Amino acid sequence: MNDFWIILTGALVAINCGLLGVYLVLRKMTLIGDAISHAVLPGIVLAYLVAQSRSGPVVLLGAAVFGLITTFLIELFHKKLKLQADASIGITFTWLFAVGVIMVSALSGNVDLDQDCVLYGEIAYVPFDLIYIGEKSVGPVALWMQGGNLLATAVLIFWGYRGFFISSFDPGYASGLGIRTGVWHYVLMGMVSLTVVMSFNAVGAILVVAFLAVPPAAAYLLTKSLHTMMAVTVAFGVISAAGGFYLAQWLNASISGSMAVMAGLLFLSVFLFSLLKRYFRKGKNSQYHLDPKPL
Amino acid sequence: MTSLEAHNLTVSYDRQPVLWNVDFEVPAGNLVGIIGPNGSGKTTLLKAAMGILPADSGYIRFFGKPIAEVRDRISYVPQRQSVDWDFPASVMDVCLMGRYRKGNLFGRLSQIDHEIAAEALHRVGMSEFARRQISELSGGQQQRVFIARSLAQQADMYLMDEPFAGIDASSEESILAILRELKSAGKTVVMVHHDLHTAIEFFDWIVLLNTRLVASGPKAEVLTEENLRSAYGGKLTLLSRVADLVKQQGFPLREKSTGD
Amino acid sequence: MNANLIWVLVGCILISTGASVVGCFTFLRKRSLAGDAVAHALLPGVALSFMIFEEKSLWVLFPGALLAGWFSLLSMEAITRYSKIKSDTAIAIVLSVFFAAGVVLLTRIQAMGIGTQSGLDAFLFGKAAAMLPVDIYLFIIVDTLLLLVIWAWYPYFKLYTFDRAFAASNGLPVRRIGFMLSTLTVVAIAMGIQAVGVVLMAALVITPAAAARFYSRSLGRMIALSATIGAVGAVFGVWVSYMAPAMPTGPWIVVMLSFIAVGSFVFAPRRGLWSRYIRLRNYQLKVTDENILKRLFHLQECLPGAFHSTFEIAEVRSFEALPMQRSLAKLLQNKAIEKSTGSYRLTPEGMVSAARVVRLHRLWELYLNKRMNLPLDHVHHDAETIEHIITPELEEALLKDLNYPLYDPHKSVIPGVMPPI
Numbered sequence: 001m002n003d004f005w006i007i008l009t010g011a012l013v014a015i016n017c018g019l020l021g022v023y024l025v026l027r028k029m030t031l032i033g034d035a036i037s038h039a040v041l042p043g044i045v046l047a048y049l050v051a052q053s054r055s056g057p058v059v060l061l062g063a064a065v066f067g068l069i070t071t072f073l074i075e076l077f078h079k080k081l082k083l084q085a086d087a088s089i090g091i092t093f094t095w096l097f098a099v100g101v102i103m104v105s106a107l108s109g110n111v112d113l114d115q116d117c118v119l120y121g122e123i124a125y126v127p128f129d130l131i132y133i134g135e136k137s138v139g140p141v142a143l144w145m146q147g148g149n150l151l152a153t154a155v156l157i158f159w160g161y162r163g164f165f166i167s168s169f170d171p172g173y174a175s176g177l178g179i180r181t182g183v184w185h186y187v188l189m190g191m192v193s194l195t196v197v198m199s200f201n202a203v204g205a206i207l208v209v210a211f212l213a214v215p216p217a218a219a220y221l222l223t224k225s226l227h228t229m230m231a232v233t234v235a236f237g238v239i240s241a242a243g244g245f246y247l248a249q250w251l252n253a254s255i256s257g258s259m260a261v262m263a264g265l266l267f268l269s270v271f272l273f274s275l276l277k278r279y280f281r282k283g284k285n286s287q288y289h290l291d292p293k294p295l
Numbered sequence: 296m297t298s299l300e301a302h303n304l305t306v307s308y309d310r311q312p313v314l315w316n317v318d319f320e321v322p323a324g325n326l327v328g329i330i331g332p333n334g335s336g337k338t339t340l341l342k343a344a345m346g347i348l349p350a351d352s353g354y355i356r357f358f359g360k361p362i363a364e365v366r367d368r369i370s371y372v373p374q375r376q377s378v379d380w381d382f383p384a385s386v387m388d389v390c391l392m393g394r395y396r397k398g399n400l401f402g403r404l405s406q407i408d409h410e411i412a413a414e415a416l417h418r419v420g421m422s423e424f425a426r427r428q429i430s431e432l433s434g435g436q437q438q439r440v441f442i443a444r445s446l447a448q449q450a451d452m453y454l455m456d457e458p459f460a461g462i463d464a465s466s467e468e469s470i471l472a473i474l475r476e477l478k479s480a481g482k483t484v485v486m487v488h489h490d491l492h493t494a495i496e497f498f499d500w501i502v503l504l505n506t507r508l509v510a511s512g513p514k515a516e517v518l519t520e521e522n523l524r525s526a527y528g529g530k531l532t533l534l535s536r537v538a539d540l541v542k543q544q545g546f547p548l549r550e551k552s553t554g555d
Numbered sequence: 556m557n558a559n560l561i562w563v564l565v566g567c568i569l570i571s572t573g574a575s576v577v578g579c580f581t582f583l584r585k586r587s588l589a590g591d592a593v594a595h596a597l598l599p600g601v602a603l604s605f606m607i608f609e610e611k612s613l614w615v616l617f618p619g620a621l622l623a624g625w626f627s628l629l630s631m632e633a634i635t636r637y638s639k640i641k642s643d644t645a646i647a648i649v650l651s652v653f654f655a656a657g658v659v660l661l662t663r664i665q666a667m668g669i670g671t672q673s674g675l676d677a678f679l680f681g682k683a684a685a686m687l688p689v690d691i692y693l694f695i696i697v698d699t700l701l702l703l704v705i706w707a708w709y710p711y712f713k714l715y716t717f718d719r720a721f722a723a724s725n726g727l728p729v730r731r732i733g734f735m736l737s738t739l740t741v742v743a744i745a746m747g748i749q750a751v752g753v754v755l756m757a758a759l760v761i762t763p764a765a766a767a768r769f770y771s772r773s774l775g776r777m778i779a780l781s782a783t784i785g786a787v788g789a790v791f792g793v794w795v796s797y798m799a800p801a802m803p804t805g806p807w808i809v810v811m812l813s814f815i816a817v818g819s820f821v822f823a824p825r826r827g828l829w830s831r832y833i834r835l836r837n838y839q840l841k842v843t844d845e846n847i848l849k850r851l852f853h854l855q856e857c858l859p860g861a862f863h864s865t866f867e868i869a870e871v872r873s874f875e876a877l878p879m880q881r882s883l884a885k886l887l888q889n890k891a892i893e894k895s896t897g898s899y900r901l902t903p904e905g906m907v908s909a910a911r912v913v914r915l916h917r918l919w920e921l922y923l924n925k926r927m928n929l930p931l932d933h934v935h936h937d938a939e940t941i942e943h944i945i946t947p948e949l950e951e952a953l954l955k956d957l958n959y960p961l962y963d964p965h966k967s968v969i970p971g972v973m974p975p976i
Contacts, residue, residue, distance in 0.1 A: 025640075025641075025644050028641050028643050028644070029643070030643050030644045030646075030647040031588055031643045031646060031647060033647070034647050034650065034651075077820075081820050081828070083765060083820070084582075084585055084765075085585075086585055086586075086587045086588045086761070087582060087587055087761050087764075087765040089588065090587050090588060090591065090757050090758065090761035090762070090765075091758070091761060091762050091765060091813060091816055094755055094757055094758035094761070094762070094809050094813070095758070095809060095810065095813035097754070097755065097806075097809075098755055098758070098805070098806035098807075098809035098810050098813070099806070099810065101680060101755075101803065101805075101806040102802070102806045102807065102810070105801065105802050105803060105806075106802075119658070119679065119754070120658050120662075206595070206650075206651055206654050206655070206658075206754070207651065207655055207658075209647055209650065209651040210651035210652060210655055212647070213644055213647035213648050213651060214648050214651065214652060217640055217644050217648055220639070220640065220644075221638055221639070221640070248659075251659060251663050252662075252663060252666040252667070253658075253659040253660070253662040253663040253666065254658050254659055254661075254662035256655075256658075257655045257656070257658035257659040257662065258655075258659055259655075260651060260652060260655030260658075261652065261655045261656050261659055263652070264648070264651075264652030264655065264656070267648060267652070271634065271637075271638060274638060275637055275638070278637075
């Protein structure tokens with residue numbers, strides 16, 4: 001039963017992150033998603049300080065504000081200070097994450113967090129942190145949080161489907177129609193922040209990025225329409241979660257890390273598959289040589 | 296009736312003035328070409344008109360009104376390369392975007408919306424491609440999809456940015472035929488065009504730009520040797536130097552309004 | 556002073572200098588975040604080396620890290636080149652999957668109980684105090700080599716960074732130069748992870764370079780400045796590491812670097828926010844001064860020699876009270892105007908200055924009207940701004956272009972036009 005809770009939680013994290021990750025990939029904003037997942041750390045530590053317990057979901061909402069702050073700061077550096085985009089992202093998130101790590105180290109007595117958890121979460125403990133109604137347990141806290149998150153994400157995506165569609169595909173045309181593309185951007189980033197904060201507990205900072213980027217990227221290679229891309233992302237997310245769990249059992253290693261590695265293996269398979277498809281369609285006269293883009 | 300007018304329009308890009316005191320009027324029901332050398336501000340003019348770029352000073356009016364009041368009547372066709380054609384969307388998905396309105400984004404599109412979009416696709420000859428993914432299209436086909444999207448909007452005025460760049464001859468012909476139909480129906484088409492020679496064939500009215508307005512009027516009047524030399528004979532050096540100064544200083548081009 | 560402390564200090568300074576210098580090239584080629592991915596990718600390399608050789612020495616772990624770093628670069632390139640995935644997503648994929656692999660290996664090592672895994676933990680966030688003298692020998696050798704190579708190949712790297720196409724057309728071996736730069740970057744990043752850790756290493760490669768850029772556009776000066784900033788960050792991190800041994804060094808270095816960077820963004824001369832603000836203020840003051848001079852000039856065109864009250868001065872153009880008072884006081888002090896019973900008029904020197912502004916205004920109006928075909932009622936507003944920024948060289952050029960005109964488009968006399976003999 002515990003295994004099931006863990007897999008389910010992991011799957012939900014993958015689904016939540018994946019659905020939003022689809023838009024990040026299409027809008028070429030995966031690295032801002034990466035930045036947000038790091039930069040919310042100070043907010044999470046603050047939230048834990050305030051709530052004094054590991055499972056204060058309402059307080060975690062406040063932590064999501066840091067995600068919006070990140071988006072805002074990146075924009076400030078880029079637009080106002082004319083700093084190039086990659087540096088704007090890099091400076092902002094490394095600084096905020098560093099502050100977060102310092103807080104975790106300094107407060108490790110008072111707050112139930114530690115450095116490792118920050119990076120790769122503790123999904124193994126999920127089954128032990130249960131919600132009780134009266135005498136009966138209704139399931140792990142993390143699961144309910146993910147479920148709530150999924151509800152919110154699904155509603156947003158359903159309700160905002162066309163808005164996100166047009167602002168992702170052709171923001172110039174959308175502005176021409178009078179659509180406030182800036183608002184849509186911040187709404188998306190706000191939702192990403194919320195999801196990241198909710199998933200932190202389970203999978204940690206860097207692995208959230210894996211779920212934001214990898215299943216959607218794999219789906220991107222395989223699909224021709226937006227809703228298929230989302231469906232495939234969900235499927236890949238579930239497979240990564242389940243497969244990753246068993247991989248972790250076999251290797252006796254971090255569960256969330258294994259789930260991310262699983263997603264990576266899935267991606268690799270899809271990538272090779274699409275490569276082969278292209279090769280056979282183009283014929284044998286293509287030139288393939290590998291030159292890494294110089295740093 | 297005037298469909299588009301610019302008054303003393305100055306627009307900067309990266310703090311450097313790209314359009315300077317541009318002032319012209321365009322009558323309705325015409326095929327209008329915006330011509331000029333590279334970097335003369337043609338795309339900037341379209342974007343400023345659509346409100347995508349802010350103007351430092353001056354204004355633009357459509358049918359005598361600011362764009363916010365008449366957005367429904369204006370359709371914008373951006374440059375083809377401004378969009379990532381790898382996006383997972385079908386031809387019909389893109390065409391349906393023409394039926395999106397600021398106000399109707401959260402509901403479902405109606406049956407009529409779908410019919411209008413299908414009709415627009417038919418008009419550009421892309422009906423069989425409706426389910427096709429946009430990455431599988433040629434340049435000319437992509438352009439036709441953009442045009443179909445605009446037609447679906449059922450606007451009175453079409454602002455297009457280099458629709459004929461890099462497309463095959465038959466797409467060019469069919470697009471031109473559609474534009475001429477639009478003109479017969481009393482619509483106005485204002486287009487940034489890259490090629491001076493074909494401009495003479497296509498358009499009735501020409502706006503000749505080179506950071507400033509060189510000339511605006513019926514094509515015979517505008518395309519004189521003197522005007523062309525003025526437009527294509529290089530930038531006005533003094534103007535460029537002043538523009539550089541403005542950029543270096545980084546100060547606003549207009550003093551705060553002092554009732555002068 | 557503790558001898559070990561000196562060694563650690565030397566090691567960290569070397570590391571950060573190497574990374575900050577190499578980071579300049581990465582920054583200029585806008586590949587900084589790919590550097591972040593490389594840093595994260597080093598973790599599985601380090602873990603694998605440890606598993607194979609069961610040695611924690613940096614000499615052993617370093618080659619594994621290098622290989623992993625190179626592999627990550629190849630992966631990112633392969634993804635963007637052979638699929639429709641864009642570079643930002645490729646970076647995110649490589650970053651997270653490689654790091655996840657590293658985490659899996661790390662936890663497995665922990666579970667297998669091979670030696671003290673907590674030593675490897677140091678690579679996550681950096682632990683300068685854990686550096687051994689033998690590691691520092693490695694830093695010295697590698698970083699010296701790195702800086703030597705950069706110094707020797709400097710002109711090639713410079714041209715390659717600023718204009719690759721031009722370098723290629725000049726027959727330079729751009730593929731080899733690029734390969735060299737990539738290798739140097741992977742090496743520098745691999746060096747740095749012991750001080751800063753893989754997660755925050757990106758900061759060492761991005762932040763000093765970004766800060767240095769705000770001071771200078773010259774590559775040489777940017778590199779020197781970047782290295783200095785990196786060194787300062789490192790020293791600070793080492794100091795913290797010794798004051799509080801439980802604290803990881805990486806975050807403190809990053810905090811210091813970010814602090815310096817933001818300071819640069821605000822206070823750098825010329826490009827900083829503060830200096831821009833000051834220049835804007837000075838400009839606005841100058842504008843008010845000149846507008847007052849102009850107004851007095853116009854008033855005295857009609858009534859030569861007369862004094863005019865502040866009310867008259869402010870009549871046509873709505874000056875704000877305080878700026879106007881300030882300008883009047885300054886103009887008085889500079890003897891551009893003189894005062895008598897609360898009214899003002901231009902001195903002969905002031906007359907010359909005022910005439911200059913009016914001349915520039917009318918010359919520009921003429922230029923707009925004649926060369927840009929702007930109608931008469933459109934030229935005034937533009938000239939109101941441009942009159943304040945035209946330099947003497949531009950003025951001379953304008954005069955020549957318009958052939959020393961005597962009248963502006965409104966038929967007013969342009970004062971002080973003097974054609975050459």
